[in-house]
Amino acid sequence: xxxxxxxxxxxxxxxxxxxxxxxxxxxxxxxxxxxxxxxxxxxxxxxxxxxxxxxxxxxxxxxxxxxxxxxxxxxxxxxxxxxxxxxxxxxxxxxxxxxxxxxxxxxxxxxxxxxxxxxxxxxxxxxxxxxxxxxxxxxxxxxxxxxxxxxxxxxxxxxxxxxxxxxxxxxxxxxxxxxxxxxxxxxxxxxxxxxxxxxxxxxxxxxxxxxxxxxxxxxxxxxxxxxxxxxxxxxxxxxxxxxxxxxxxxxxxxxxxxxxxxxxxxxxxxxxxxxxxxxxxxxxxxxxxxxxxxxxxxxxxxxxxxxxxxxxxxxxxxxxxxxxxxxxxxxxxxxxxxxxxxxxxxxxxxxxxxxxxxxxxxxxxxxxxxxxxxxxxxxxxxxxxxxxxxxxxxxxxxxxxxxxxxxxxxxxxxxxxxxxxxxxxxxxxxxxxxxxxxxxxxxxxxx
Amino acid sequence: xxxxxxxxxxxxxxxxxxxxxxxxxxxxxxxxxxxxxxxxxxxxxxxxxxxxxxxxxxxxxxxxxxxxxxxxxxxxxxxxxxxxxxxxxxxxxxxxxxxxxxxxxxxxxxxxxxxxxxxxxxxxxxxxxxxxxxxxxxxxxxxxxxxxxxxxxxxxxxxxxxxxxxxxxxxxxxxxxxxxxxxxxxxxxxxxxxxxxxxxxxxxxxxxxxxxxxxxxxxxxxxxx
Numbered sequence: 202x203x204x205x206x207x208x209x210x211x212x213x214x215x216x217x218x219x220x221x222x223x224x225x226x227x228x229x230x231x232x233x234x235x236x237x238x239x240x241x242x243x244x245x246x247x248x249x250x251x252x253x254x255x256x257x258x259x260x261x262x263x264x265x266x267x268x269x270x271x272x273x274x275x276x277x278x279x280x281x282x283x284x285x286x287x288x289x290x291x292x293x294x295x296x297x298x299x300x301x302x303x304x305x306x307x308x309x310x311x312x313x314x315x316x317x318x319x320x321x322x323x324x325x326x327x328x329x330x331x332x333x334x335x336x337x338x339x340x341x342x343x344x345x346x347x348x349x350x351x352x353x354x355x356x357x358x359x360x361x362x363x364x365x366x367x368x369x370x371x372x373x374x375x376x377x378x379x380x381x382x383x384x385x386x387x388x389x390x391x392x393x394x395x396x397x398x399x400x401x402x403x404x405x406x407x408x409x410x411x412x413x414x415x416x417x418x419x420x421x422x423x424x425x426x427x428x429x430x431x432x433x434x435x436x437x438x439x440x441x442x443x444x445x446x447x448x449x450x451x452x453x454x455x456x457x458x459x460x461x462x463x464x465x466x467x468x469x470x471x472x473x474x475x476x477x478x479x480x481x482x483x484x485x486x487x488x489x490x491x492x493x494x495x496x497x498x499x500x501x502x503x504x505x506x507x508x509x510x511x512x513x514x515x516x517x518x519x520x521x522x523x524x525x526x527x528x529x530x531x532x533x534x535x536x537x538x539x540x541x542x543x544x545x546x547x548x549x550x551x552x553x554x555x556x557x558x559x560x561x562x563x564x565x566x567x568x569x570x571x572x573x574x575x576x577x578x579x580x581x582x583x584x585x586x587x588x589x590x591x592x593x594x595x596x597x598x599x600x601x602x603x604x605x606x607x608x609x610x611x612x613x614x615x616x617x618x619x620x621x622x623x624x625x626x627x628x629x630x631x632x633x634x635x636x637x638x639x640x641x642x643x644x645x646x647x648x
Numbered sequence: 649x650x651x652x653x654x655x656x657x658x659x660x661x662x663x664x665x666x667x668x669x670x671x672x673x674x675x676x677x678x679x680x681x682x683x684x685x686x687x688x689x690x691x692x693x694x695x696x697x698x699x700x701x702x703x704x705x706x707x708x709x710x711x712x713x714x715x716x717x718x719x720x721x722x723x724x725x726x727x728x729x730x731x732x733x734x735x736x737x738x739x740x741x742x743x744x745x746x747x748x749x750x751x752x753x754x755x756x757x758x759x760x761x762x763x764x765x766x767x768x769x770x771x772x773x774x775x776x777x778x779x780x781x782x783x784x785x786x787x788x789x790x791x792x793x794x795x796x797x798x799x800x801x802x803x804x805x806x807x808x809x810x811x812x813x814x815x816x817x818x819x820x821x822x823x824x825x826x827x828x829x830x831x832x833x834x835x836x837x838x839x840x841x842x843x844x845x846x847x848x849x850x851x852x853x854x855x856x857x858x859x860x861x862x863x864x865x866x867x868x869x870x871x872x873x
Contacts, residue, residue, distance in 0.1 A: 478864050485751050489833060505737055520802060521828060525841040552832040559836045618835055 211383035216375025223371045224364065231360045235353065242352075246328050246344045247309045253283070253342040254332035262336045266294035273318075282314055282327050282343035285334075297341055301329060314343065326350075385414055389421070401429045438491075445487045445617075453480040490617040497549075497624035506629075509547045511582055511646065512540045515573055518554045526562050526571060533558070536574040541582045543646045545629045553625040556618045557586040557642050565590045565640065577648075584644040585636075592640030649675045650765065653694040655685045655711065656727065657703050665698065668754040672762075681705045689715070694722060696765055698757070699744070701728040709742040716743035723764040725757070755865040759817045766813075778811040779858065779871035781850075792850060792858075802827070803846050810859060810869040819866035843867055 260268050269283050273296055284295025292298065298315040309330045316325050329343035388405060395403050404425060405418040460473025519535035526533040554573070561571040565588025576583040593601055601619045619633075622644075626633040632645040652669055656662040657680045669676040677694060679685040682705045688694075699708035712724045726744035729751075739747040746760050774786040780793040783804065790797045790804055799807065805827050810818055820839040825831050843859070851857045860868045 475864060482753070482864070485753075486833065488751065489749075517828060517830070521838050521842075524845050525836060525838050528841055547829075548831040551830040552834075555832070555834055555836075555838070559834075563836075 209380075212376040212379035214375075215379030215382070216372035219371035219375040220368045223367045227360055227364055227367065231356060235356055238352070238356075239349070242349060243309075243328065247330070249344065250309055250328070250330040250342050254330065254340060257285075257340050257342075258332070258334055262334065262338070265334070265338075265340075269294050279319060280345040280348065282316065282325075282329065282341065282345065284341045286339045286341065288337040288339070290339075293338065295341065297343075300331065300339070300341060311346065314341075389418075392421075396425070401425060401432060438495075442488075442491055445491065446484060449480050449484045449487070453477055453484070456480065487617070490621060494617065494620055494624050497621070497628050503628065506544045506546055508542050509545045509550060510540045511543055511550075511584065512537045512575055514547060514550055515554060515575055515584065518551060518558060519573055521555065522558045522562065526558075529562060530568045531562055531565065532570045533562075534570060534572040536572060538575070539577065541575060541577055541648065543582060543629070543648060549625045549628070553622045553644065554584065554586070556622050557644075560618060560642075561586050561588040561640070564588070580647060582646045582648050584646065585641050586643075587636070587639060587641040590640050592642070593635060598635045649673075650696070651675045651677055651692070651694045652761065653685060653688060653697040653699075654678045655680075655682070655697065655703065655708055656700045657681065658700075664754060665757065668758055669761075672758050674761075682708070682711055685711055686714075689722075696761060697722055697724045698761065699724055699726055701726065701739075709739060709744065712743045725761055725764055727752070727757075753819075753865070755817060755862075756819050756821065759819050759822060759866060762816045763813065763818075763822065766816075776808055776811055778814060778869075781807070781811060781858065781871075783808055783811065792852070792855070795852065797849050799846070799849060802842070803849065806842065806846055807850065810867060811871075814869045814871050817862055817866045817868050822866070 257265055257268070265285055269285055273281065273283055282295075282297050284297035285293040286300055287293055290300050296316055296318040298317050301312040301314055303310055303312050309328050311326060311328050313324045314327050314329065316322055319325065326346050327343040328346055329341060332340050332342070334340055392403050392405055404422045407418045407422065408415050456473060456476050460470065460477075464470045464473050515537050516535060519533055523533045558571065558573060565571055569589035571586070571588045574583075574585045574587070576585065623633050625631075626644055630647065632643075634643040634645055635641070636643065650673075652674045654662060654665055654669070654676050656665065656678070662678050662680075666676040666678055677688055679688050680703075682703055685699075697712070699712060701708050708726065712726070715722060715724075723745045724743065726739040726742075726747045728739065728747070728749055745764050748757060748760060774784070776783040776785060781790065782792075783790045785804070785808060788801060788804060790799045790807060806823065809823065809827055821831075821833060823839050823843075824834065843861070847857070847859045847861075850859060856872050858869060858871065860870055862868055
């Protein structure tokens with residue numbers, strides 16, 4: 202059914218509207234043309250009739266019949282009516298049998314006359330004028346309107362003839378335009394249907410015409426890009442959580458299973474339980490870290506930021522990590538001079554710096570040196586944590602700040618450390634920067 | 649017996665906490681809503697409260713705030729699964745004395761509760777004598793039975809913190825929070841390394857161990873005798 206198909210329906214609607222407009226326009230045009238033409242024609246006739254009256258009034262009475270006959274003989278098209286009646290209405294000379302009932306009161310009028318010289322016709326419509334002659338006789342003068350009627354019919358016929366191709370054209374163009382508009386709208390409808398069904402990869406075709414529809418489609422596509430990114434991000438978080446939890450959960454389950462099967466005495470059971478507790482603690486750690494990452498994205502807690510002395514904080518961080526570094530044969534050097542105030546949360550900043558130092562100790566070369574440095578440039582303070590190693594591979598730098606990415610050499614850790622550092626830096630409006638040539642990781646803090 | 653009001657609407661969590669409180673020798677009074685908790689508080693005094701945030705009839709912080717407005721200083725430990733950085737601050741501002749985000753280890757809960765119940769007057773005493781230990785906090789020296797321990801300032805602070813809480817478990821995050829002044833969960837065993845060094849200095853060859861590691865929980869300072 203045409204009606205059921207929205208594309209066809211739109212097409213017919215457009216076509217119908219165009220056709221109706223065309224018909225209306227043609228009718229108006231014809232009416233105006235007909236009105237003007239008719240008016241012109243009437244005035245020309247009236248002019249001629251008035252001339253006849255004047256002419257015959259000036260003609261001597263005795264010459265009038267002769268003149269009249271003379272006139273009629275010259276009218277080879279037989280469109281003229283001329284007749285002279287005496288004061289009692291009897292025909293003196295002319296080609297009309299009797300005076301019409303209406304007289305027009307001096308003006309021209311349309312009426313039927315009884316022609317005497319048209320074979321086979323007893324009545325004919327004409328525009329007439331009756332004028333009184335000085336001697337009391339009356340002159341009927343008129344012009345046959347057959348011509349005008351013929352012209353009207355001609356106008357009607359040409360109008361109808363012209364309307365047929367016009368209407369077809371209007372319907373055709375309307376259908377085409379309607380279909381095109383409907384197709385474009387339909388593309389969006391189908392696309393949104395697919396998106397609702399869950400497929401976010403679909404995109405609208407953007408033509409090179411650069412019209413407003415193309416611009417709109419491009420906008421819709423950009424919106425979908427953004428949406429796809431967000432959804433991927435949300436899915437990524439879910440995947441992260443599942444991925445992060447799966448391994449320790451598997452270990453936990455396997456350990457408990459084995460313990461149940463093999464542990465014979467209380468000591469063995471205690472050992473199993475302690476291992477299980479350690480696994481659960483690491484699970485809780487992962488959950489807490491993921492939650493904290495989420496929290497760090499919520500920038501509301503900036504409101505409680507206060508002044509933090511970076512120099513003091515870095516000294517505390519070095520103090521906290523020095524024994525651990527020494528145990529692993531690593532020299533931890535703290536190069537901090539003047540105090541530098543920034544706005545922030547001391548515990549969060551400490552967590553970030555602790556993570557960086559931790560990474561440097563873990564992934565730097567054994568028996569090496571880890572330095573923590575605070576530099577002051579004009580508008581920024583730069584915290585640099587550096588070890589003797591090559592640092593994070595250039596290709597991995599963008600990845601390490603994502604959740605759950607473990608560097609090639611990393612075997613420990615939950616893969617959330619640098620993501621947390623990045624989150625904390627972002628929250629503070631600091632920049633996390635990896636040095637080009639060495640292992641330096643920098644926090645660039647506007648002062 | 650020390651009475652602890654537990655305001656927690658999750659039955660499973662409450663059971664575990666009550667068992668742990670009983671094991672630690674406390675009399676736990678369990679209520680599941682703000683209204684019931686208010687009634688319990690007006691009936692009999694409690695020594696401390698453990699208060700959850702999200703309760704069927706409101707926020708546990710409101711109860712604490714109301715108590716503080718009445719001038720009652722009953723120590724309160726706030727529990728929360730809300731997990732927002734702001735919550736800790738809000739919890740402490742409302743009059744909570746400590747704040748523990750869920751999920752937490754029960755040992756952490758009890759350790760913090762004990763810390764609340766016996767808040768030592770820190771900073772006032774300049775000399776601390778516990779068992780064989782003699783800590784001169786002002787001079788920055790420490791001896792064990794006359795033997796100088798050669799502690800670094802931070803180590804002295806750690807030892808004093810532990811000695812003031814003898815017999816009670818002190819967790820790593822408590823140490824990090826109270827000795828270093830930062831609240832975060834370290835990725836690494838930084839605190840344990842510090843404690844290891846301290847223990848080696850304090851407990852010499854042939855001496856009884858004063859500091860004991862409770863596996864998976866924290867540390868306990870045991871004064872002999």
